[in-house]
Amino acid sequence: MAKVTPRHILKLSREEKRKFIDSFDQIYSDCDGVLWTLMDPIKDSGAAVKLLKNEGKKITFVTNNSIRSEKGYLEQFKQAGIETDIDNLVHPHKSILLYLKKIEFKGLIYVIGMTRLKTILKEAGFEVIDGPNELIEENFAVLMMKIFEKYPVKAVVIDVDFNLSALKLMKADQFLRKDDCILISGATDMTLPVGKFGTIMGPGPFLKVLEEAAGKKAKVVGKPGKELAELIMQDESIKDSKRVLFIGDMLEQDVKFGRKCGFQTLLTLTGGTTSADLLKATDPELIPDYYADSLGDFIEFFGSLECKNSL
Amino acid sequence: MAKVTPRHILKLSREEKRKFIDSFDQIYSDCDGVLWTLMDPIKDSGAAVKLLKNEGKKITFVTNNSIRSEKGYLEQFKQAGIETDIDNLVHPHKSILLYLKKIEFKGLIYVIGMTRLKTILKEAGFEVIDGPNELIEENFAVLMMKIFEKYPVKAVVIDVDFNLSALKLMKADQFLRKDDCILISGATDMTLPVGKFGTIMGPGPFLKVLEEAAGKKAKVVGKPGKELAELIMQDESIKDSKRVLFIGDMLEQDVKFGRKCGFQTLLTLTGGTTSADLLKATDPELIPDYYADSLGDFIEFFGSLECKNSL
Numbered sequence: 001m002a003k004v005t006p007r008h009i010l011k012l013s014r015e016e017k018r019k020f021i022d023s024f025d026q027i028y029s030d031c032d033g034v035l036w037t038l039m040d041p042i043k044d045s046g047a048a049v050k051l052l053k054n055e056g057k058k059i060t061f062v063t064n065n066s067i068r069s070e071k072g073y074l075e076q077f078k079q080a081g082i083e084t085d086i087d088n089l090v091h092p093h094k095s096i097l098l099y100l101k102k103i104e105f106k107g108l109i110y111v112i113g114m115t116r117l118k119t120i121l122k123e124a125g126f127e128v129i130d131g132p133n134e135l136i137e138e139n140f141a142v143l144m145m146k147i148f149e150k151y152p153v154k155a156v157v158i159d160v161d162f163n164l165s166a167l168k169l170m171k172a173d174q175f176l177r178k179d180d181c182i183l184i185s186g187a188t189d190m191t192l193p194v195g196k197f198g199t200i201m202g203p204g205p206f207l208k209v210l211e212e213a214a215g216k217k218a219k220v221v222g223k224p225g226k227e228l229a230e231l232i233m234q235d236e237s238i239k240d241s242k243r244v245l246f247i248g249d250m251l252e253q254d255v256k257f258g259r260k261c262g263f264q265t266l267l268t269l270t271g272g273t274t275s276a277d278l279l280k281a282t283d284p285e286l287i288p289d290y291y292a293d294s295l296g297d298f299i300e301f302f303g304s305l306e307c308k309n310s311l
Numbered sequence: 312m313a314k315v316t317p318r319h320i321l322k323l324s325r326e327e328k329r330k331f332i333d334s335f336d337q338i339y340s341d342c343d344g345v346l347w348t349l350m351d352p353i354k355d356s357g358a359a360v361k362l363l364k365n366e367g368k369k370i371t372f373v374t375n376n377s378i379r380s381e382k383g384y385l386e387q388f389k390q391a392g393i394e395t396d397i398d399n400l401v402h403p404h405k406s407i408l409l410y411l412k413k414i415e416f417k418g419l420i421y422v423i424g425m426t427r428l429k430t431i432l433k434e435a436g437f438e439v440i441d442g443p444n445e446l447i448e449e450n451f452a453v454l455m456m457k458i459f460e461k462y463p464v465k466a467v468v469i470d471v472d473f474n475l476s477a478l479k480l481m482k483a484d485q486f487l488r489k490d491d492c493i494l495i496s497g498a499t500d501m502t503l504p505v506g507k508f509g510t511i512m513g514p515g516p517f518l519k520v521l522e523e524a525a526g527k528k529a530k531v532v533g534k535p536g537k538e539l540a541e542l543i544m545q546d547e548s549i550k551d552s553k554r555v556l557f558i559g560d561m562l563e564q565d566v567k568f569g570r571k572c573g574f575q576t577l578l579t580l581t582g583g584t585t586s587a588d589l590l591k592a593t594d595p596e597l598i599p600d601y602y603a604d605s606l607g608d609f610i611e612f613f614g615s616l617e618c619k620n621s622l
Binding site for chain 1: 378425426427444445446447448449450451453454455458459472473474475476477478480481484485488502505508509511512516517519520523524
């Protein structure tokens with residue numbers, strides 16, 4: 001199979017630009033690495049979003065990062081100059097809740113995640129346990145007691161947890177060994193870019209450890225999860241997946257997810273992927289249809305479309 | 312390559328038995344799953360060790376389990392009816408120390424392990440840091456501060472830690488990204504058998520996560536590590552590795568390790584490996600030369616050797 005070659009949006013002919021912009025009605029866009037890096041807005045991302053909206057494109061934001069609160073997101077959007085409603089943001093905590101409701105889940109849930117996730121689930125009426133939330137004595141009997149707690153857990157939910165421990169995974173593993181206990185995961189990123197600091201480990205490696213120990217695959221409601229794709233595809237507004245553009249900065253999380261949904265894909269080089277990474281990619285699942293140096297390229301893009309006499 | 316078929320020690324002819332017993336002078340034997348299960352001695356293991364010693368075999372014990380203290384080991388040996396000196400026991404804490412001395416290590420060590428390991432290293436004069444030893448606030452800035460501590464760490468040492476956390480691994484990962492920081496590991500068992508409870512996750516999956524994140528392989532001084540093999544092979548008493556028998560209950564940890572050292576190998580079916588597992592194994596590295604239902608089989612084995620008229 002010939003290697004797919006992504007096109008830079010500014011290297012398209014005027015005709016191709018027009019064709020591209022007319023080929024989608026709706027956009028799903030990642031946030032971190034596309035709209036901002038850590039806390040700082042990426043230059044012109046707000047202006048680009050405005051131009052896309054002016055062209056009549058509906059835009060929804062999809063992040064794997066539930067660490068930032070919804071209030072925090074509204075702040076970030078504001079700082080980047082993007083007007084949006086929190087309903088236009090999809091994040092793992094929200095998707096976990098949606099998924100549990102979709103499958104009409106009943107039963108006790110063991111959660112490895114942040115306090116906010118547990119609160120969201122409890123407030124929605126789900127019965128939740130967690131922990132151990134303290135260090136344990138270095139005593140084998142204590143270890144065994146902590147791992148083998150006899151709760152009738154029917155689902156293990158795992159997302160980013162700043163206090164994730166081997167003990168929590170060992171406990172989850174035992175719950176999951178029962179046939180009727182399912183595993184639901186939010187973010188699965190193997191690494192997380194943290195601006196000038198480089199990268200840190202993401203939640204992905206720990207999910208993998210749990211899946212391998214328990215011999216059970218997670219229902220993934222973060223990108224690039226099949227279950228998140230299904231949740232999004234059920235969104236009434238998507239009639240034709242080809243008329244949707246997915247924008248993101250990661251090959252594994254964003255491009256793969258966009259392709260899984262049958263969307264067109266656009267990669268920006270402002271986050272976790274360099275142009276060298278993009279050149280190295282050989283898996284067609286991971287190669288976007290289009291790329292741009294940054295979302296801000298849409299300013300020049302639309303500019304050249306408006307100059308009727310150019311090209 | 313034809314599949315290696317292990318021989319049951321009681322199914323050898325009398326001549327083969329004599330040949331086998333005369334073919335080694337020294338024994339290295341695993342403890343958990345061979346001498347005892349969790350806390351209870353395995354029937355006749357003590358008597359078998361005594362018979363082997365009476366035949367003039369030197370026996371040294373090699374465990375991946377440093378959770379039990381040396382005092383605890385002496386208790387266990389006593390309960391199993393085995394007279395031995397603590398010098399005849401090799402365990403990861405001891406091997407880590409030996410290895411650091413062997414390579415004449417100088418510098419700061421970041422330790423993920425039990426308190427006892429840290430104490431042993433400190434008492435030997437090494438400079439050690441650890442932690443975080445408390446749960447952290449769910450705040451991104453705090454997380455970053457905990458991960459990116461600027462200590463001039465030159466070695467990360469990892470062994471079983473009941474309070475192992477993602478945070479410790481994330482921190483170790485950052486230290487290891489510096490070229491001059493080495494990774495040293497004790498036990499690497501993927502799962503640990505815990506008697507009637509079945510199995511729990513071992514330290515192996517967490518070491519793998521760290522190795523993959525840091526892009527660096529550990530020096531493994533637990534079984535089946537190459538570095539432990541080298542430490543043991545340097546033991547003056549080993550002149551000819553073929554004249555050593557390794558006894559254990561695990562294919563991956565024990566048989567593979569024994570083969571790595573060039574020893575003969577004997578598997579007992581009293582621990583983590585069933586006869587079905589043994590039959591399923593296809594990798595010649597994992598198939599022992601001999602097997603026995605239990606170490607106690609040596610009683611019948613020697614009995615039949617003594618009956619001069621039998622067979």
